[in-house]
Amino acid sequence: MKVLNCYSLKGGVGKTSTAVNLGAVAAADGWRVLLIDLDPQGASSFLLHHDHLEGAGLGEELQKKKPNLLRPLRATNVDRLYILPFNDRTRFFSSDLKEIDSLEIRVSKALSSIDDDFDLVVIDSPPTADDVLKFQLLATDLTLMVTTVSPLALRATIEYLTHVRDQYRSNAPHRTTLQMVETRSKRHLELIEDLRKITALNLTRSVIRRSSLIENMALERIPTVTAHPRSTVAQNFLSLWRELDLLS
Ligand SMILES: Nc1ncnc2c1ncn2[C@@H]1O[C@H](COP(=O)(O)OP(=O)(O)O)[C@@H](O)[C@H]1O
Numbered sequence: 001m002k003v004l005n006c007y008s009l010k011g012g013v014g015k016t017s018t019a020v021n022l023g024a025v026a027a028a029d030g031w032r033v034l035l036i037d038l039d040p041q042g043a044s045s046f047l048l049h050h051d052h053l054e055g056a057g058l059g060e061e062l063q064k065k066k067p068n069l070l071r072p073l074r075a076t077n078v079d080r081l082y083i084l085p086f087n088d089r090t091r092f093f094s095s096d097l098k099e100i101d102s103l104e105i106r107v108s109k110a111l112s113s114i115d116d117d118f119d120l121v122v123i124d125s126p127p128t129a130d131d132v133l134k135f136q137l138l139a140t141d142l143t144l145m146v147t148t149v150s151p152l153a154l155r156a157t158i159e160y161l162t163h164v165r166d167q168y169r170s171n172a173p174h175r176t177t178l179q180m181v182e183t184r185s186k187r188h189l190e191l192i193e194d195l196r197k198i199t200a201l202n203l204t205r206s207v208i209r210r211s212s213l214i215e216n217m218a219l220e221r222i223p224t225v226t227a228h229p230r231s232t233v234a235q236n237f238l239s240l241w242r243e244l245d246l247l248s
């Protein structure tokens with residue numbers, strides 16, 4: 001089982017849209033996928049029709065001696081795509097688990113409870129550098145930094161790479177994907193060429209274009225790649241998924 005974390009220190013850059021669509025693309029590719037919604041805004045839970053999780057969620061499972069993430073997860077309207085919705089207790093799990101070592105053990109126990117049932121876990125992260133980040137870093141095989149082509153979003157990405165990652169002692173590899181790219185804008189295309197020279201970003205070749213279909217996902221409440229598989233933006237997600245090549 002692989003764990004992919006969609007992350008940014010900044011909000012509104014397209015993490016949720018990326019997590020939901022990559023999860024759906026992977027599911028269409030035959031992978032059994034669990035999307036974990038760690039963001040208190042609960043956007044991916046909402047998009048996949050599980051706005052509010054009644055009962056125990058990730059936070060409670062992490063407290064247990066034998067955590068079992070199969071309990072709180074829910075099916076979605078996409079085959080092979082499941083979600084562990086956000087619930088209010090998720091917000092508190094990190095403050096209850098101050099000891100990094102104990103968190104490490106709990107996270108690995110929690111993930112091993114679903115190891116036989118899933119091929120991929122996608123984490124939809126909150127834009128935070130607090131303890132929740134530890135959970136993400138401990139669990140992750142690949143961090144996918146999501147950013148727009150804007151100076152502030154790029155600054156947040158570089159800030160993460162230089163400080164946060166060191167502080168939390170993570171060796172997990174990362175890639176950076178540009179979201180909401182205006183593929184007809186000369187300025188965007190020139191900027192992207194410059195960004196490719198910053199090797200620390202480790203930019204993916206694939207970019208995700210700006211598309212009203214993604215905005216409409218909040219109304220349709222179906223991943224864009226599922227509802228509009230032939231659209232250019234769906235093809236962007238497919239090419240990103242292939243490029244990440246998580247099997248290798
Ligand atoms: N490729 C895109 N094209 C157009 N709008 C997008 C795209 N990706 C995200 N958005 C919109 O931008 C806003 C923030 O996206 P979201 O995925 O929720 O970001 P985050 O999870 O980082 O806060 C949402 O309104 C979403 O619909």
Ligand SMILES: [Mg+2]
Binds near residue numbers: 017041124
């Ligand atoms: Mg989000």
